[in-house]
Amino acid sequence: MKRKHTYKFPRAALTVDCVVFGLDAEDLKVLLIQRDIPPFEGRWALPGGFVRVDEKLEDAAMRELSEETGIRDVFLEQLYTFGAVDRDPRERVVTVAYYALVNLQGHDVAGATDARSAAWFALDDTPPLAFDHDQILKTAHDRLRGKVRYQPIGFELLPEKFTLRQLQNLYEKVLDRPLDKRNFRKKILGMGLLEELDEVEHDVAHRAARLYRFDRKKYERLTKQGFNFEI
Amino acid sequence: MKRKHTYKFPRAALTVDCVVFGLDAEDLKVLLIQRDIPPFEGRWALPGGFVRVDEKLEDAAMRELSEETGIRDVFLEQLYTFGAVDRDPRERVVTVAYYALVNLQGHDVAGATDARSAAWFALDDTPPLAFDHDQILKTAHDRLRGKVRYQPIGFELLPEKFTLRQLQNLYEKVLDRPLDKRNFRKKILGMGLLEELDEVEHDVAHRAARLYRFDRKKYERLTKQGFNFEI
DNA sequence: CCAAAAGTGTTTCACGTACACCCATGC
DNA sequence: GCATGGGTGTACGTGAAACACTTTTGG
Numbered sequence: 001m002k003r004k005h006t007y008k009f010p011r012a013a014l015t016v017d018c019v020v021f022g023l024d025a026e027d028l029k030v031l032l033i034q035r036d037i038p039p040f041e042g043r044w045a046l047p048g049g050f051v052r053v054d055e056k057l058e059d060a061a062m063r064e065l066s067e068e069t070g071i072r073d074v075f076l077e078q079l080y081t082f083g084a085v086d087r088d089p090r091e092r093v094v095t096v097a098y099y100a101l102v103n104l105q106g107h108d109v110a111g112a113t114d115a116r117s118a119a120w121f122a123l124d125d126t127p128p129l130a131f132d133h134d135q136i137l138k139t140a141h142d143r144l145r146g147k148v149r150y151q152p153i154g155f156e157l158l159p160e161k162f163t164l165r166q167l168q169n170l171y172e173k174v175l176d177r178p179l180d181k182r183n184f185r186k187k188i189l190g191m192g193l194l195e196e197l198d199e200v201e202h203d204v205a206h207r208a209a210r211l212y213r214f215d216r217k218k219y220e221r222l223t224k225q226g227f228n229f230e231i
Numbered sequence: 232m233k234r235k236h237t238y239k240f241p242r243a244a245l246t247v248d249c250v251v252f253g254l255d256a257e258d259l260k261v262l263l264i265q266r267d268i269p270p271f272e273g274r275w276a277l278p279g280g281f282v283r284v285d286e287k288l289e290d291a292a293m294r295e296l297s298e299e300t301g302i303r304d305v306f307l308e309q310l311y312t313f314g315a316v317d318r319d320p321r322e323r324v325v326t327v328a329y330y331a332l333v334n335l336q337g338h339d340v341a342g343a344t345d346a347r348s349a350a351w352f353a354l355d356d357t358p359p360l361a362f363d364h365d366q367i368l369k370t371a372h373d374r375l376r377g378k379v380r381y382q383p384i385g386f387e388l389l390p391e392k393f394t395l396r397q398l399q400n401l402y403e404k405v406l407d408r409p410l411d412k413r414n415f416r417k418k419i420l421g422m423g424l425l426e427e428l429d430e431v432e433h434d435v436a437h438r439a440a441r442l443y444r445f446d447r448k449k450y451e452r453l454t455k456q457g458f459n460f461e462i
Numbered sequence: 463c464c465a466a467a468a469g470t471g472t473t474t475c476a477c478g479t480a481c482a483c484c485c486a487t488g489c
Numbered sequence: 490g491c492a493t494g495g496g497t498g499t500a501c502g503t504g505a506a507a508c509a510c511t512t513t514t515g516g
Contacts, residue, residue: 165468182470207468
């Protein structure tokens with residue numbers, strides 16, 4: 001039996017929730033888990049759970065992500081804190097939402113490594129979610145769309161080595177508009193942040209494209225000198 | 232004596248803190264209050280306090296702001312949630328930080344209407360703050376500097392009717408760099424978001440400048456059509 | 463040899479930037 | 490009439506946008 005914990009005033013419970021984005025050849029996707037307990041039993045929801053009292057928020061988000069989906073070592077950033085009084089039917093629960101970007105080429109698209117069923121959904125084809133998770137997902141999508149243009153976070157969605165076509169495809173999917181190939185290449189190469197590798201892609205039924213790698217060190221150096229990334 | 236509230240697992244306390252920015256003729260300022268109880272008794276801190284269990288986060292921030300500084304009906308937006316385990320020496324406290332923008336021409340610069348001493352400090356001349364409030368203040372300042380360029384939130388720092396010189400001064404203070412007068416006017420007037428009034432400023436020892444008003448309705452209409460504000 | 467995607471430059475136009483003088487007003 | 494800030498236009502350069510063909514490779 002657990003110890004009891006008593007306070008002078010009632011306290012909200014504190015949780016974290018994670019919006020995990022991934023990109024495959026067709027779509028921008030989000031990772032959802034199916035709830036196996038009430039409330040909203042059987043419904044799809046964002047991975048997440050309670051914050052321990054001796055654990056910082058980001059650690060809690062990482063831990064829940066790892067426990068529920070098997071995902072670890074990914075880009076994770078705080079999104080927003082949702083605190084509507086009735087967002088959880090049981091009691092007052094405030095949730096700190098995070099969003100994560102993972103490389104879908106690496107991880108298995110079919111599902112995650114955990115007991116609960118987890119699956120990737122195209123962003124424009126998600127089922128109705130538990131709690132206020134639809135709202136959280138929309139907030140995360142808006143944030144991603146806004147942020148990808150002026151911070152080099154898009155690379156988190158690609159494997160370490162990627163082609164310019166993959167990179168352009170990423171921006172087209174996230175921004176939801178077509179980009180001009182020549183202008184895109186001119187701009188992105190003009191920034192000098194991509195390392196051109198002596199390597200090409202494999203197993204394609206046409207001319208193989210050259211591979212590049214994002215030079216994070218150089219980006220950080222330039223940023224200190226006032227450089228601003230922008231697509 | 233209060234009722235006791237008991238939970239199966241220990242819970243963090245939840246607070247809100249507000250970074251209130253104001254602009255006067257000289258500087259960008261922040262509103263601080265002096266703590267009259269431990270911990271950090273006597274130190275300056277951001278206004279803030281505990282979230283009630285039946286109150287949403289933004290309401291809590293508004294309420295604390297009003298109680299501690301007399302300020303109400305201002306622009307208020309969530310900033311970030313700070314959850315380091317030892318940020319409060321007493322126990323685990325997670326705080327949802329907000330930032331507010333107020334028009335200093337209206338409010339009294341000397342202080343606020345409350346019992347506790349409150350005062351405006353120039354941003355580059357703040358005392359060491361309680362808890363992790365220096366970090367929160369820095370985060371808020373960074374957010375303001377970033378956001379003012381592509382969202383028309385700067386107007387919240389000015390009175391309803393303002394001169395173009397005041398507006399330019401605002402951007403120069405927030406962005407911390409000089410702007411060219413003619414280019415600034417060309418750009419801001421070119422957006423067509425300022426309503427030119429048949430009125431000029433008063434009590435100046437030189438030619439009086441024309442007054443303008445920000446046309447929020449028009450901004451919202453244009454935004455829906457894909458317009459992007461940018462300075 | 464055909465299908466598929468890789469890779470490559472130039473022109474045009476809009477916008478950002480740099481820059482200096484006359485005007486209106488209060489004292 | 491003088492001091493103070495208000496108000497105005499143009500020239501130049503940079504960067505965004507539009508646009509089509511040749512090359513390489515696998516099958």
